[in-house]
Amino acid sequence: MAPAALTMLYGRLAEISRAMLAAAQRGDWDAVTASESDCAGLVGQLRRCPIEACPPAERETCMQLIREILANDAATRNIAEPWMKELEQILRPRRHPFGAQMYR
Numbered sequence: 001m002a003p004a005a006l007t008m009l010y011g012r013l014a015e016i017s018r019a020m021l022a023a024a025q026r027g028d029w030d031a032v033t034a035s036e037s038d039c040a041g042l043v044g045q046l047r048r049c050p051i052e053a054c055p056p057a058e059r060e061t062c063m064q065l066i067r068e069i070l071a072n073d074a075a076t077r078n079i080a081e082p083w084m085k086e087l088e089q090i091l092r093p094r095r096h097p098f099g100a101q102m103y104r
Contacts, residue, residue, distance in 0.1 A: 010065040017072035
């Protein structure tokens with residue numbers, strides 16, 4: 001893959017990570033989930049294209065984009081983790097103390 005195409009893919013991934021963070025900030029988890037599948041497709045393409053093959057200037061641009069993507073991902077996870085814990089509490093089966101003693 002040409003270095004410009006690789007930079008373009010990382011740029012697109014950075015755009016999606018920004019959109020995911022914005023969606024998480026407004027609590028739009030459906031949009032976050034939809035963007036995850038877009039990310040997975042791009043990551044699959046990027047795995048087949050080693051960044052080491054890029055000339056130094058393009059490699060540095062890709063590295064800057066990767067740092068942005070990782071920062072956006074971390075921020076999105078920081079927003080999502082409390083919500084995921086709350087969801088886990090909601091979905092966890094609750095045992096009623098009376099019922100638990102009844103079957104001992």
